Amino acid sequence: MADDHTHVQDFFSARAADWDSRFPDDGPSYAAAVAELGLRPGDTVLDAGCGTGRALPALRAAVGPGGTVLGADLTPAMLESAVRAGRGTCGTLLLADVARPPLRTGALDAVFAAGLISHLARPEQDLRALARAVRPGGLLALFHPIGRAALAARHGRRLSDDDLRAEARLVPLLLSSGWRPASYTDEDDRFLALAVRTG
Template identity: 75%
Template sequence: MSGDHAHVQEFFTARAAGWDARFPDDGPAYAAAVEAIGLRSGDAVLDAGCGTGRALPALRTAVGPDGMVLGVDLTPAMLESAVRAGRDRSGLLLLADVARLPLRSGALDAVFAAGLISHLAHPGPDLAELARVVRPGGQLALFHPVGRAALAARHGRPLTEDDLRAEANLRPMLARSGWRLDAYTDVDDRFLALATHTA
């Protein structure tokens, strides 16, 4: 395991048990973000870096009983918390690295990723791996239940121009990784970037 991965696992392992209790009111924001993807009944969707699986019920609702919902996370403790919360009933949980997904190319219709991008060791290549597993024309949603400025304030740090999620940085990085940024929202109570896989 790389040092980057060990750091991410250590960070989330320490916080897994109390994660949902820290953010009890985020459910509607997750549901609204999932709705924005435009998933259809029968679609196959991945929650990349699913954590405790807060998006899985909304993803299951969106794709219906015939759809496929996968949740992938690097940290066993987060997946264990998802199971304790019963969210494994909404999708299949996999312990895996989003940089090396155990999925065939073009297998999915969409990827949902909440809070993922700031934890990627190699954002460009990792976003390209997400593109690999999505069919041409499929969707990517990069989400956070608070915007960049509000998140920076919460952590007591300034908002900087080198933030990967700033539109000026995110748009070209997505383009190099096989994605076209279609919509970008960054307000106090929501960050949501929607992109399409360009073949």
């Protein structure tokens, strides 16, 4: 697992400084995805694998000043970019492995995870760990600002059913890790899978 973490950290450390400038138009799609979580003032939400914190302003707006926003990421350089972009004021930034969130059981109302699933070392176990931190009935949003086909084309790859975000793979994965799938959207300009914490 340390090797997986090192690979992820190396990948994102090399890209942290110019990450936001590579994707300058993603802000509205993040805000729209956060809106689908239905967060209420006072809620507690984790941005799992928050990167440069692009979702944090929308999450803060959704939970209000009385809510709690946490952003956790494994890569120090990404968190440093979040601070430089002024997003550290929107929530508490944690250098942490989202597979072992430093949270008590049921502490969260929701988890927002942009681009996270393809970087999880052990997807079923890692999603189960996130589920433990969410209260029953709480929500998980697995988001990407472009859909699977558009992302594959961007990287010069063909669309594959082996992709963890493919509905046929994602639904059983969620069910086996403490989540009940609620909706699935895979369009050119957005990927968003919502799931409800069972139990």
